[in-house]
Amino acid sequence: MFIDQVKIYVKAGDGGNGSVSFRREKFVPKGGPDGGDGGKGGDVVIEASPQLSTLIDLRYQQHYKVKHGVHGSGHMAYGKASPDRIIPVPVGTLIRNFETEEILGDLVMAGQRVVVAKGGQGGRGNTHFKSSTQQAPLEAEVGGIGQDFWLTLELKLLADVGLVGFPNAGKSSLMAAMTRAHPKVGDYPFTTLHPNLGVATWRGSNGRDLHVTVADVPGLIEGAHEGKGLGIQFLKHLERTTALLHLVDTSEMAMGDPVHDFEVIREEMYRYHPKMHDKPFFVAATKIDIAGNREKIEQIQRHCAEKEIPFFEVSSATGDGVTDLIRTLSITVEQHRNNSHQSLDYVSRDQSIP
DSSP: OOOOEEEEEEEOOOOOOOOOOEEOOTTOSOOEEOOOOOOOOOOEEEEEETTOOOSHHHHHOOEEEOOOOOOOBTTTBOOOOOOOEEEEEETTEEEEETTTOOEEEEEOSTTOEEEEEOOOOOOOOGGGGOOSSOSSOOOOOOOOOOOEEEEEEEEOOOOSEEEEOSTTSSHHHHHHHHSSOOOOOOSSTTOOOSOEEEEEEEEOTTSOEEEEEEEEOOOOOTTGGGTOTTTHHHHGGGTTOSEEEEEEEOSTTOOSOHHHHHHHHHHHHHHHOGGGGGSOEEEEEEOGGGOOSSHHHHHHHHHHHHTTOOEEEOOTTTOTTHHHHHHHHHHHHHHHHHHHHHHOOOOOSEEEOO
């Protein structure tokens, strides 16, 4: 089951109390305070794990509490701090405070972590309150209270290329032809009910293999940005992609006008997030092996030429055009990665709430 949004409750550990104790030993005429400090309460930490691909585990366990630190005791015995609680989540998880909607962390790298609730500090024992005027203090601190929050965790897939289009446009079939993934394929709308990931490989000019992650999201319909169909539930998974590949069904069985279908999807993505138009964009006419006459193909081809959008003709069944498409997408992704590495000076792997 693919779960990409959950609400959880986290409670960090309380600090242990400081101790009020006095030294009482035989042959020691002058004792004095010897109460130890309490231990620190553990933090709640969320960490990105490459082994996870869904938030399903957090759907069934929604409460995460950390034990409090151990209280201090006599003979200057300090209480033991309680261990932190690590919650693993998939890479690409966005963490928000449920009440304020403040973003606490955006985990985009494996191993990256964020402290979402800080444990309370241990209270000081009575040894800290001894002075020249107070030789036998009866005062000790109570341990600090650990933070607690309700959090919203939202998974946005990390992919290089996102496949978009109307239901039954051939996205799953093309993804299977481009990658080693095996998404569900059928001759009916909404075959894909949740995003699928696959990896396409291209041998670059330097002789090294370039791996490009492709995301196949459920088909969009008019009004998707308002939640119609599967709508906004999966549009968010296109936000992090480097490039978008729009598939248009040009087979003789397709009922709609290809240009109209193309513009509807473009408008839905723009209304969801205007920055979608800033991404490199490609169009592929699919199912050309059953296109009949070429009228629909030429129609969408002319439209793309007018808008200066790269256009491809592909057949997932025969493999025609797939290699050229992978090569172009790979070059685009590689250029983006090179530019990102040049502009990125430092990315912190550890974050924490204020």
